[in-house]
Amino acid sequence: xxxxxxxxxxxxxxxxxxxxxxxxxxxxxxxxxxxxxxxxxxxxxxxxxxxxxxxxxxxxxxxxxxxxxxxxxxxxxxxxxxxxxxxxxxxxxxxxxxxxxxxxxxxxxxxxxxxxxxxxxxxxxxxxxxxxxxxxxxxxxxxxxxxxxxxxxxxxxxxxxxxxxxxxxxxxxxxxxxxxxxxxxxxxxxxxxxxxxxxxxxxxxxxxxxxxxxxxxxxxxxxxxxxxxxxxxxxxxxxxxxxxxxxxxxxxxxxxxxxxxxxxxxxxx
Amino acid sequence: xxxxxxxxxxxxxxxxxxxxxxxxxxxxxxxxxxxxxxxxxxxxxxxxxxxxxxxxxxxxxxxxxxxxxxxxxxxxxxxxxxxxxxxxxxxxxxxxxxxxxxxxxxxxxxxxxxxxxxxxxxxxxxxxxxxxxxxxxxxxxxxxxxxxxxxxxxxxxxxxxxxxxxxxxxxxxxxxxxxxxxxxxxxxxxxxxxxxxxxxxxxxxxxxxxxxxxxxxxxxxxxxxxxxxxxxxxxxxxxxxxxxxxxxxxxxxxxxxxxxxxxxxxxxxxxxxxxxxxxxxxxxxxxxxxxxxxxxxxxxxxxx
Numbered sequence: 227x228x229x230x231x232x233x234x235x236x237x238x239x240x241x242x243x244x245x246x247x248x249x250x251x252x253x254x255x256x257x258x259x260x261x262x263x264x265x266x267x268x269x270x271x272x273x274x275x276x277x278x279x280x281x282x283x284x285x286x287x288x289x290x291x292x293x294x295x296x297x298x299x300x301x302x303x304x305x306x307x308x309x310x311x312x313x314x315x316x317x318x319x320x321x322x323x324x325x326x327x328x329x330x331x332x333x334x335x336x337x338x339x340x341x342x343x344x345x346x347x348x349x350x351x352x353x354x355x356x357x358x359x360x361x362x363x364x365x366x367x368x369x370x371x372x373x374x375x376x377x378x379x380x381x382x383x384x385x386x387x388x389x390x391x392x393x394x395x396x397x398x399x400x401x402x403x404x405x406x407x408x409x410x411x412x413x414x415x416x417x418x419x420x421x422x423x424x425x426x427x428x429x430x431x432x433x434x435x436x437x438x439x440x441x442x443x444x445x446x447x448x449x450x451x452x453x454x455x456x457x458x459x460x461x462x463x464x465x466x467x468x469x470x471x472x473x474x475x476x477x478x479x480x481x482x483x484x485x486x487x488x489x490x491x492x493x494x495x
Numbered sequence: 496x497x498x499x500x501x502x503x504x505x506x507x508x509x510x511x512x513x514x515x516x517x518x519x520x521x522x523x524x525x526x527x528x529x530x531x532x533x534x535x536x537x538x539x540x541x542x543x544x545x546x547x548x549x550x551x552x553x554x555x556x557x558x559x560x561x562x563x564x565x566x567x568x569x570x571x572x573x574x575x576x577x578x579x580x581x582x583x584x585x586x587x588x589x590x591x592x593x594x595x596x597x598x599x600x601x602x603x604x605x606x607x608x609x610x611x612x613x614x615x616x617x618x619x620x621x622x623x624x625x626x627x628x629x630x631x632x633x634x635x636x637x638x639x640x641x642x643x644x645x646x647x648x649x650x651x652x653x654x655x656x657x658x659x660x661x662x663x664x665x666x667x668x669x670x671x672x673x674x675x676x677x678x679x680x681x682x683x684x685x686x687x688x689x690x691x692x693x694x695x696x697x698x699x700x701x702x703x704x705x706x707x708x709x710x711x712x713x714x715x716x717x718x719x720x721x722x723x724x725x726x727x728x729x730x731x732x733x734x735x736x737x738x739x740x741x742x743x744x745x746x747x748x749x750x751x752x753x754x755x756x757x758x759x760x761x762x763x764x765x766x767x768x769x770x771x772x773x774x775x776x777x778x779x780x781x782x783x784x785x786x787x788x789x790x791x792x793x794x795x796x797x798x799x
Contacts, residue, residue: 233599240588302585307593310583310641311600313546314573493549495580 230315230324243298244332247291248339254287255280255343262352272355273348277362280340281369282456286401288369289453291336292376293397296329300381301390309494319486322385326481329384330377337373341366364467365459371474375452376401378481385489401453408454411444412461449473497524498557499649499681500545505554507540514540516705517554522649522683522698527675529696530685531791537705538685539580542653546577559648573601576647578655582638586627590618590637593626594644601645612644616670632663639670643680650674652684656691664688668695693787703795720790724757727779728770731755737773742766753778 238244258279265271282288303325315321344366354362379400384393414436423429436444448454449466450473458465500522507515515537522528532538543549545556547568556563561571584593594612598605613619616636626634635655642650652671656664668691674680686692692699699716701708711719728734731749738744738757742765746758757766763780770777 229600229602233596236596236599237585237588240592242587302587306585307583307596307641309546309548309579310577310597312548313575313577314597314645315569315600317569491550493543495543495548 227316227320227324230311230320231327233311234324234328237303238299238328238332241299241302241332244295244336247295247336251291251336252339252343255340256347258283259343259348259351262348266352271352272357273344273352274354274357274362274365276344276348276352277341277365277369278459280337280344281365281372281459282453283460286405286453286456288337288373288456289376289401290398292333292373293380293394293401295332295336296377296380296384297390297393297397299329299332300325300384301388301393304388304494305390312494318490318492322381322486322489323482325385326378326381326478326485329381330374330478333373333377334370337369341369365465368455368465368467368470368474371471372452372455375455375474375477378478379452382481382485385485386492388492388494404451404453405457408448408451408457411448411454412457415441415444415448450476452477498522499524500556500558500683502541502545502556503554505541505544505556506552507537507544507549508552513552513705515544518702518705518707520700520707520710522681524681525675525679526697527671527682527684527695529692529699530683530702531689531692531699531787532685532702533795534687536702538702539653540705541702542577542579542651542683542685546575546579546651547572548579573645574648575651576642576645576649577651577653578635578638578642579651579653582634583641584626584634584637587625589623589625590621590629590640593637593641597641597644603645608644612640615643615673616640617666631658632660632666635659635663635667636670639667643674646678648680650680650682650684652682654686655684656686656688664691671695689788689791690786699787701791701794708794716787716790720784720786722759723783724761724763724766725781725783726755726757726777727753728755729753729776729778733773733775734770737769737775741769741773756783 255276258276262271262275265275312318312321349362380393380397383396387393387396448458449470452474455470455474458470498521500520502518502520504517504519505515506513506517518537518541530538530541540549544551545558551563558568558571559574561567585596588596590613591609594609595605598608610619613621616639618633618636618640621629621633626637629637635657639650639652639655642652650671656667659667671682671684672695675682684692684695696713698710698712700710731752731754734749734755735747738747742761744757744759744761748756748758750756767777
């Protein structure tokens with residue numbers, strides 16, 4: 227597997243789309259910092275808002291970036307030299323895990339290119355407002371977990387479909403669908419439901435009438451799905467960092483264990 | 496005799512039909528095995544099975560004495576180089592980079608292996624040119640270079656001369672003969688260009704509709720290839736009667752109103768006299784040897 231890792235890293239270093247996405251995300255960071263300047267002057271924003279934008283900003287942008295990067299990196303391997311490697315490589319599991327490892331590394335580097343500006347530019351310039359540095363660092367670490375979860379999911383999709391287009395489309399669709407679902411789930415859980423009140427003749431906020439098991443399932447979804455995790459930051463409620471990071475790690479574990487088992491069955495033509 | 500590859504009733508089924516149907520074949524060490532079959536006969540599928548790119552439905556195969564179900568099959572596959580259909584190359588990388596990539600997978604030092612491989616296939620002057628700008632012939636040669644950069648003992652080549660010009664075809668042929676002669680590399684090669692294959696192969700396997708029809712050495716093929724006599728006559732209307740009744744010849748074929756072929760040994764004098772006696776004028780006559788193409792067509796029965 228070490229040989230496959232070296233080969234994939236050799237290709238990754240020469241993979242132009244990676245540098246393009248790295249630059250794009252860094253440029254986005256600068257744009258976000260500049261965009262928040264006016265809000266900062268009015269006392270409405272600080273570096274934490276820039277940090278949140280770098281986690282997807284409630285638009286699952288990280289997920290979309292990851293889908294594009296993994297889709298291109300893994301998809302181009304299957305349309306390139308993958309067959310030649312698979313004939314002489316150490317087996318399908320090693321091939322899969324190598325892609326997972328290198329793909330994850332590329333995604334983390336793209337993520338870091340944004341936050342280089344968060345900590346080097348926005349932090350000293352805007353300050354962290356009411357947030358502690360500990361909170362900022364935990365959020366940053368949680369972001370790495372989100373990125374690794376995205377990388378694991380998209381690697382699985384890419385390895386099964388062997389198609390760049392399918393991976394990118396599936397990634398974008400999943401990210402947006404989960405984001406929409408999390409919005410619909412979060413509001414009733416935290417704020418209750420808006421219903422018609424016959425007593426007043428108008429709409430009133432009432433406690434969510436979902437059974438406890440449904441609430442537990444909804445909360446689990448919000449903490450488990452990477453797109454849903456990134457949207458938690460936009461609500462301002464306390465975030466269970468350790469739980470979220472552990473659940474992100476479960477995606478990586480799932481992909482690493484189950485992925486090779488399915489990839490063994492895939493026919494490569 | 497030592498065999499590099501042996502398959503035993505190996506089968507691959509897609510939906511309800513067998514692409515490879517209980518194929519048992521043996522590729523002897525040091526030979527160039529010509530794999531002959533029509534489009535869709537199962538050649539590429541069998542090669543993919545042996546390379547581990549697809550999973551079998553039933554049966555087994557042995558590569559360098561290791562069964563496909565053994566854990567050691569991965570080690571056996573490291574001694575294999577393959578080009579299945581299109582060469583497995585990264586279009587955005589140069590020839591050097593593609594070979595380096597393969598060297599890293601194999602765990603060999605690219606600094607020595609890459610220049611040697613490029614020189615062997617005649618691609619030393621490609622420099623920084625990316626593979627997507629290569630001609631088809633260059634890609635085929637680079638594909639072979641990638642397959643052989645790890646000094647494999649067994650090369651599996653699926654129609655490596657497809658789309659090449661005559662010069663390119665000759666180049667590939669000479670390259671493979673050199674590999675076989677100088678390095679003792681065993682080659683399993685499939686090709687539609689049977690004339691070209693006959694200049695290369697030392698043994699043959701004929702596959703039709705997923706089933707192995709026959710395995711034969713080049714020497715056996717030469718012995719088996721039938722001689723024939725091609726006739727041009729004034730009219731072939733009475734020819735069957737003359738040949739069967741007059742000369743006791745039953746192995747012949749009427750090609751047109753004036754052309755026919757007679758197989759096997761024929762006394763030309765007796766033939767000429769019999770035709771004259773039957774009122775058929777003999778216009779032209781020449782001897783033909785059956786080649787690989789006609790042998791194959793006779794074996795599988797020609798077009799459906």
